[in-house]
Amino acid sequence: xxxxxxxxxxxxxxxxxxxxxxxxxxxxxxxxxxxxxxxxxxxxxxxxxxxxxxxxxxxxxxxxxxxxxxxxxxxxxxxxxxxxxxxxxxxxxxxxxxxxxxxxxxxxxxxxxxxxxxxxxxxxxxxxxxxxxxxxxxxxxxxxxxxxxxxxxxxxxxxxxxxxxxxxxxxxxxxxxxxxxxxxxxxxxxxxxxxxxxxxxxxx
Amino acid sequence: xxxxxxxxxxxxxxxxxxxxxxxxxxxxxxxxxxxxxxxxxxxxxxxxxxxxxxxxxxxxxxxxxxxxxxxxxxxxxxxxxxxxxxxxxxxxxxxxxxxxxxxxxxxxxxxxxxxxxxxxxxxxxxxxxxxxxxxxxxxxxxxxxxxxxxxxxxxxxxxxxxxxxxxxxxxxxxxxxxxxxxxxxxxxxxxxxxxxxxxxxxxx
DNA sequence: ACATTAATGGCACTCGGGGCCAAAAGTCGA
DNA sequence: TCGACTTTTGGCCCCGAGTGCCATTAATGT
Numbered sequence: 001x002x003x004x005x006x007x008x009x010x011x012x013x014x015x016x017x018x019x020x021x022x023x024x025x026x027x028x029x030x031x032x033x034x035x036x037x038x039x040x041x042x043x044x045x046x047x048x049x050x051x052x053x054x055x056x057x058x059x060x061x062x063x064x065x066x067x068x069x070x071x072x073x074x075x076x077x078x079x080x081x082x083x084x085x086x087x088x089x090x091x092x093x094x095x096x097x098x099x100x101x102x103x104x105x106x107x108x109x110x111x112x113x114x115x116x117x118x119x120x121x122x123x124x125x126x127x128x129x130x131x132x133x134x135x136x137x138x139x140x141x142x143x144x145x146x147x148x149x150x151x152x153x154x155x156x157x158x159x160x161x162x163x164x165x166x167x168x169x170x171x172x173x174x175x176x177x178x179x180x181x182x183x184x185x186x187x188x189x190x191x192x193x194x195x196x197x198x199x200x201x202x203x204x
Numbered sequence: 205x206x207x208x209x210x211x212x213x214x215x216x217x218x219x220x221x222x223x224x225x226x227x228x229x230x231x232x233x234x235x236x237x238x239x240x241x242x243x244x245x246x247x248x249x250x251x252x253x254x255x256x257x258x259x260x261x262x263x264x265x266x267x268x269x270x271x272x273x274x275x276x277x278x279x280x281x282x283x284x285x286x287x288x289x290x291x292x293x294x295x296x297x298x299x300x301x302x303x304x305x306x307x308x309x310x311x312x313x314x315x316x317x318x319x320x321x322x323x324x325x326x327x328x329x330x331x332x333x334x335x336x337x338x339x340x341x342x343x344x345x346x347x348x349x350x351x352x353x354x355x356x357x358x359x360x361x362x363x364x365x366x367x368x369x370x371x372x373x374x375x376x377x378x379x380x381x382x383x384x385x386x387x388x389x390x391x392x393x394x395x396x397x398x399x400x401x402x403x404x405x406x407x408x
Numbered sequence: 409a410c411a412t413t414a415a416t417g418g419c420a421c422t423c424g425g426g427g428c429c430a431a432a433a434g435t436c437g438a
Numbered sequence: 439t440c441g442a443c444t445t446t447t448g449g450c451c452c453c454g455a456g457t458g459c460c461a462t463t464a465a466t467g468t
Contacts, residue, residue, distance in 0.1 A: 018445025019433040046424065056448035061425065096406055131343075132336040139335075158386065160395070161402045164379040168403055174306035179364050191364070198365045199372055202300055203404050222414025223464045249454065260417035265456065409468100416463070425453085432447070438440090 025074055028053045028063055032070045033119065041071075041127045068133035073122050075137050079144055082106050086148040099145060100196055103169055104189055122181050131195060142166035172196055229278055232257045232267055235376045236274045237323065245275075272337035275327050279341050283348055286310050290352040297354060300390055303349060304400055307373055326385050346370035376400055 031052035035044040045068050050057040064070050085105050089098040109117060124130045146162035149155070155162055176191035235257035239248040243345070250271050254261040268274050289309050293302040313321060328334045350366035359366055380395035 011205050017435055017443080019447065020445090022447065046421090050448095058450095059424090059446080060449050062446085065425090067424070128340060135336050135339050136332060158383075160379060160398055161381050163382060164376065164399045164402050165406060167375035167379050168372055168406075171375040172368065175364060175368040175371050178367060179278065179362075182362065194364055195368045198368050200370060200407050202365065202372075203407055219411080221466050223416065224414090226416065250456085251454085254417095262417050262419095262457090263415080266415080269456090271455070399467095411466105411468080413466080414464090416461105419457105419459090420458085420463090422455105424455085427452085428450085430447105430449090433445090435442105435444080437442085 022059060023053055023055050023063070025063055028055070028060060029070060033123075036071075037119075037122060041123060041130065046079075055197055063153060066133075068130060071120060071130060072134070072137055076140070078106075079140055082141070083144050083148075086144065096150065098152075099149065099165060099169060100192075102145075102148075104192055105174070107188055107192065118181065120178055124179060125181055138170055142170050145169050168199075172199065213344060227257055227259050229267055232259070232264060233274060233277055233331060237266075237327075240275075240327060241323075245327060245334065256356070265399055270337075272334060275324060275334055276338070276341055280344070282310075283344055286345070287352075287361060288346050290348065299353065301346060302356075303353065303373060306349075306352075306398075311377070311392055311396065322385065325381055329385055342374055348372050349373050372403075376403065 012176045028049065032044070032049045035048055035052055038044075046060060047057050049067075049070070050060045053060065078168045082102070086098070089102060093101070127129065132170055142163075143157070143166065144159045146166040149162040149165045150157040153161065157179045158165075172192065176188060176193045180188045181190050223327065230267045232253065236248070236253045239252055239256055250264060251261050253271075253274070254264045257264065262400075286306070288292065290302070290306040293306060297305070328338055346367075346369065347361070350361045350370040353366040354361040361367075376396065376399045378400045380392060384390045384392045384395050
């Protein structure tokens with residue numbers, strides 16, 4: 001499981017009754033990425049994406065709250081998994097190690113998922129509008145870490161340390177991602193380790 | 205000088221020739237904050253801001269690229285100052301200390317500027333659209349730090365360490381700001397120190 | 409007075425987003 | 439098989455941000 005895995009399955013709310021759905025999140029996402037690849041994110045209109053997916057514009061907005069949300073897929077579902085990863089970490093593990101390993105595991109995906117994941121993150125991190133929108137996703141992700149730290153240290157999730165650890169973990173992840181995207185041959189997990197090591201020696 | 209100081213003076217490109225300007229960045233900003241305070245950011249239309257400032261909608265967009273840019277004022281000018289602060293730091297100072305003190309100095313403003321600064325940052329950090337937009341500003345700020353670190357360590361600004369230090373410095377600043385805004389009696393500079401101390405012990 | 413210069417602001421357009429609602433397309437019970 | 443019910447679809451219309459175009463305005467300099 002990884003960031004690349006949040007293109008999960010569109011769950012059926014209930015089977016049978018009512019008009020059947022016309023599409024799925026994945027179909028829209030695929031159609032969108034196809035057009036983004038051709039014309040870029042900005043130049044691709046929502047109307048065009050809807051047409052490519054064979055649905056109405058209005059319907060698209062029922063699957064995704066905004067155009068900016070499309071590249072992120074169903075990120076919220078992967079957060080549930082992230083929370084689980086952290087909670088399962090052994091209690092005797094140091095806090096820093098627990099968080100770090102959790103982040104590594106969250107970003108550990110097989111080599112087969114890597115190209116798709118690279119395309120997704122490359123698009124996000126190279127498009128200003130998406131970079132901007134992403135902070136809202138990042139905030140949720142940081143929240144998961146803050147909650148974990150708070151729980152383990154007997155603090156409130158709004159206290160300075162949990163918040164700082166959340167922000168810092170994101171800082172490390174983004175640093176690694178930026179470098180990873182700039183270098184084809186780089187290994188993401190290794191970069192996460194390197195970033196952590198670099199920061200520790202910087203702060204020591 | 206501080207984040208609060210980027211409401212600098214609107215410089216005259218040349219005196220005299222041509223139709224005189226109808227307003228300044230500051231006038232628009234004041235008008236905007238007046239309306240934001242009354243109706244909130246989202247519910248205040250650009251049209252209303254222009255009217256409040258006594259100018260045309262079209263003219264407002266010549267002063268600010270977007271509605272989201274208004275609360276930030278003239279941040280780019282304060283970045284010039286930030287760059288200078290870092291460059292003036294003594295060479296015998298450790299890297300971490302140099303960066304940390306630079307950040308402190310950048311955020312050091314007199315008690316008289318604090319209320320205005322609080323209002324500004326409070327608006328930004330409590331409005332999703334502004335939070336999102338802010339990453340573009342943050343990226344510039346991080347860039348200043350990355351350049352400084354790169355120069356001092358003989359690295360490229362895109363290398364992992366400079367980027368990581370930039371991201372981490374922002375992480376610390378945002379953590380401090382969030383807490384500061386949530387607690388009326390808190391001292392921002394002290395919080396920056398605390399966040400740094402907390403992170404160091406977390407990573408030790 | 410008149411040419412020059414530069415900012416203003418109106419108009420019209422595109423695009424993202426959302427409220428409203430009739431039509432579509434299924435299932436289920438009689 | 440027919441109708442009632444349920445749920446999604448997607449068309450229509452609106453709003454607000456942002457932009458290109460350009461005539462107008464208001465200053466300076468000759």
